[in-house]
Amino acid sequence: MSELLSEQWQVAAQLGEALKKKSWLLGTAESCTGGLLAGAITAIAGSSQWFDRGFVTYTNEAKMDMLDVNQAALDKFGAVSEEVAIEMAEGVLNNAPLSTCAVSTTGIAGPDGGTAHKPVGLVCFAVSYRKADGIVTLPFSQNFVGDRHQVRVQAVIYAMEITRRIVQEN
Numbered sequence: 001m002s003e004l005l006s007e008q009w010q011v012a013a014q015l016g017e018a019l020k021k022k023s024w025l026l027g028t029a030e031s032c033t034g035g036l037l038a039g040a041i042t043a044i045a046g047s048s049q050w051f052d053r054g055f056v057t058y059t060n061e062a063k064m065d066m067l068d069v070n071q072a073a074l075d076k077f078g079a080v081s082e083e084v085a086i087e088m089a090e091g092v093l094n095n096a097p098l099s100t101c102a103v104s105t106t107g108i109a110g111p112d113g114g115t116a117h118k119p120v121g122l123v124c125f126a127v128s129y130r131k132a133d134g135i136v137t138l139p140f141s142q143n144f145v146g147d148r149h150q151v152r153v154q155a156v157i158y159a160m161e162i163t164r165r166i167v168q169e170n
Helices: 002-022 036-042 060-067 071-077 082-095 148-169
Strands: 026-030 051-056 101-107 122-131 134-143
Touching: 002 036, 002 148, 026 036, 026 082, 036 051, 036 148, 051 060, 051 082, 060 071, 060 082, 071 082, 082 101, 082 122, 082 134, 101 148, 122 148, 134 148
Parallel strands: 026 051, 026 101
Antiparallel strands: 101 122, 122 134
């Protein structure tokens, strides 16, 4: 487990460097990771230079209230879906005007709650960023293996890695 934590800090530092190079501020919207993503980011000294804020929206009501996620999307696709992850990430940018980009996480960390269609370990992500002509959002899904804590830590690392890659490419 300490190897995962070491990797988590390394990836957070790399994300911070990518954001600083672009002078971007990051916001987060977390469900299944429950604040661990923001915690990993703010564990890095100087993260206030590139981290704006985080929303922990564990319930559907919180997703709707804080991030403007539509009830229709929750009803049609479920909270664990790329569609809801997209709305969560875009909701950060709509509610945090200083954030240049945002990453969201929503998934099933377990040990219960999985189905054949959405198994334990499934996490959906979205990364949104501002461009001159609007917001661009890219969704991702990943299946992680392990216990609840391992799924959540792996999801945090993955979220930071995909965000870093998108920041570097844009």
